[in-house]
Amino acid sequence: MGAAAVMAAALAFSAQAQDAARGAALAEARNCAQCHGPRGVSDTPIIPSLAGQQAEFTTLQLILFREGIRRVPAMVEPMRGMSDQQIEDLAAWFASLPSERRADRGPANPALMARGAEISAGRNCNACHLPTYAGRANIPRINHQREDFLEHTLAEYRDGARVGTDTNMNGLMNGLTDGDIRALAHFLAHQE
Amino acid sequence: MKQHIRSLLAAGIMLSPALAFAQAPAAPPAWQQGRPAEMSGSTLAPHAPRLTVTAPDAIPVAALRVPEGFRVELWASGMPGIRAMALGPNGTVFGGTRVIGRVYAIRDVNGQRQTSTFMSGLEQPSGLAVRDGALYIAAMHRVLRVDNVEANLTNPQPVDLTAAFGQATEAHHGWKHIAFGPDGRLYIPRGVPCNICDTDGDRFALIESWLPNGTDRRIEARGVRNSVGFDFHPRTGQLWFSNHARDWAGNDNPSDTLHVAARRGEHHGYPWCAGGFQDPAVNGRLCAEFPPPALILGPHVAPVGTHFYTGTAFPERYRGAMFIPLAGSWNRERLSGFEVITVREGEGGRLIREPFLTGFRDEANNRFIGRPSGALTMPDGSLLISDQQNGAIYRISYGR
Numbered sequence: 001m002g003a004a005a006v007m008a009a010a011l012a013f014s015a016q017a018q019d020a021a022r023g024a025a026l027a028e029a030r031n032c033a034q035c036h037g038p039r040g041v042s043d044t045p046i047i048p049s050l051a052g053q054q055a056e057f058t059t060l061q062l063i064l065f066r067e068g069i070r071r072v073p074a075m076v077e078p079m080r081g082m083s084d085q086q087i088e089d090l091a092a093w094f095a096s097l098p099s100e101r102r103a104d105r106g107p108a109n110p111a112l113m114a115r116g117a118e119i120s121a122g123r124n125c126n127a128c129h130l131p132t133y134a135g136r137a138n139i140p141r142i143n144h145q146r147e148d149f150l151e152h153t154l155a156e157y158r159d160g161a162r163v164g165t166d167t168n169m170n171g172l173m174n175g176l177t178d179g180d181i182r183a184l185a186h187f188l189a190h191q192e
Numbered sequence: 193m194k195q196h197i198r199s200l201l202a203a204g205i206m207l208s209p210a211l212a213f214a215q216a217p218a219a220p221p222a223w224q225q226g227r228p229a230e231m232s233g234s235t236l237a238p239h240a241p242r243l244t245v246t247a248p249d250a251i252p253v254a255a256l257r258v259p260e261g262f263r264v265e266l267w268a269s270g271m272p273g274i275r276a277m278a279l280g281p282n283g284t285v286f287g288g289t290r291v292i293g294r295v296y297a298i299r300d301v302n303g304q305r306q307t308s309t310f311m312s313g314l315e316q317p318s319g320l321a322v323r324d325g326a327l328y329i330a331a332m333h334r335v336l337r338v339d340n341v342e343a344n345l346t347n348p349q350p351v352d353l354t355a356a357f358g359q360a361t362e363a364h365h366g367w368k369h370i371a372f373g374p375d376g377r378l379y380i381p382r383g384v385p386c387n388i389c390d391t392d393g394d395r396f397a398l399i400e401s402w403l404p405n406g407t408d409r410r411i412e413a414r415g416v417r418n419s420v421g422f423d424f425h426p427r428t429g430q431l432w433f434s435n436h437a438r439d440w441a442g443n444d445n446p447s448d449t450l451h452v453a454a455r456r457g458e459h460h461g462y463p464w465c466a467g468g469f470q471d472p473a474v475n476g477r478l479c480a481e482f483p484p485p486a487l488i489l490g491p492h493v494a495p496v497g498t499h500f501y502t503g504t505a506f507p508e509r510y511r512g513a514m515f516i517p518l519a520g521s522w523n524r525e526r527l528s529g530f531e532v533i534t535v536r537e538g539e540g541g542r543l544i545r546e547p548f549l550t551g552f553r554d555e556a557n558n559r560f561i562g563r564p565s566g567a568l569t570m571p572d573g574s575l576l577i578s579d580q581q582n583g584a585i586y587r588i589s590y591g592r
Contacts, residue, residue, distance in 0.1 A: 165243075
């Protein structure tokens, strides 16, 4: 069997391994909706929406929670004893939910939008998160997200309080003021 | 070491945080520093790790190739991120990781191979070494020691030696490969906290050694950008180390390298020179001022876990040869590396490089199906190779 055939087999296996329906049942059992919303759209301050999130990103983050690498107290109990399979199922479920512009999104503030656009361009946010900011694979979707969550988490990256699977975001937020981060979060939350 | 590098680290990093962004862009992330304007549209980025278990039937062992007479088989699996390996005196193989924060233990119990997560929740515990029955773990700047480790596999109580070693805490290139030398000292590298930047040459770009208790620090090699693989020549005892060269200087420059530390404390060229490549972005010193590398390994190939084979089961030409896992490139449009090579001495000490374990790179689709990331000689003379992408260890043996 050639390398390509083996890879095809591996990809087929992983596609089969993730099951959104099982993920939906697990989300119900672990009460994800209480904080993240019934369809993955969060109505809770500084809690992220997960609808339409990239499955690979969600998988990696859930593993970091489970392993105690990314430490968020509210995630300790829900992650207890969760298997890789369950994590992949959950990620598939949230990825399958539609991601849409938030219904409660306020009007765009022109000054914040301009400043946010400037920061995003300067740091090439769209190189990894793509020009739509919908993300890809291990790079998260950051459009349609709660503005307060974006502001909170970007500041955490800057302050070294948030770990990812590498240190890219910590480096990228280096040197931004609170005002800069507020503008960037506003700009991202107002992407279509 | 006085260095003046213009146009690399933005001046903004020197200003107060409040001023930094108002006047100049702050430093880009470490892996992007030195990225030229003509590559600003590049979407190249470090590969995502796979942190979930890869099922045995999805591990691409059937695609792997070894020279005639050798055999490769799946030896252990289910260990996401496994890289460096170290062998305990009673036969336990320990495996370190980066992102997932685990140290694994693998042992044979009543003829059954058992894998377990020995420790977890550590920050990038990629450096492992065994001495006098104790396992030393380097997790970024932290150094831990688990005494009588094989009797404490289920409830390890590590001794924290971090303060004694006093390593720099900067995260980037702070992950370690470690090893004990024939002199009984613990060798620990300290990479540069950036892609290409000005650094304090007494704190970064080093391979250092200490007594096992963290005293008597000594600089073994300077000007080493990021070494995550080294070993000691079985006959001469000399330190041989591989080194990762900078990114964003092109698909084919500079090359990663293999070096010999012939004189203690010698400078090997960072930031001015990498494997004969005179960095055009860095003024100051010339390649001619530094000892040339023992071998050019190729651009962006990423040598990890450089290892001398110390067994006798392999044919004569492989005894005492180096095995260098090349975890593979990210900062190159066509993938390079993703294989294990051997380097052996030919006539007159000339080094001969050959592929040894191949098949991880899917040439046709410019994709990879595994990342070899560690090597270990076993008491029976077989060679173990870890694969961090598949969470697996392969065993390579010779003959029947």
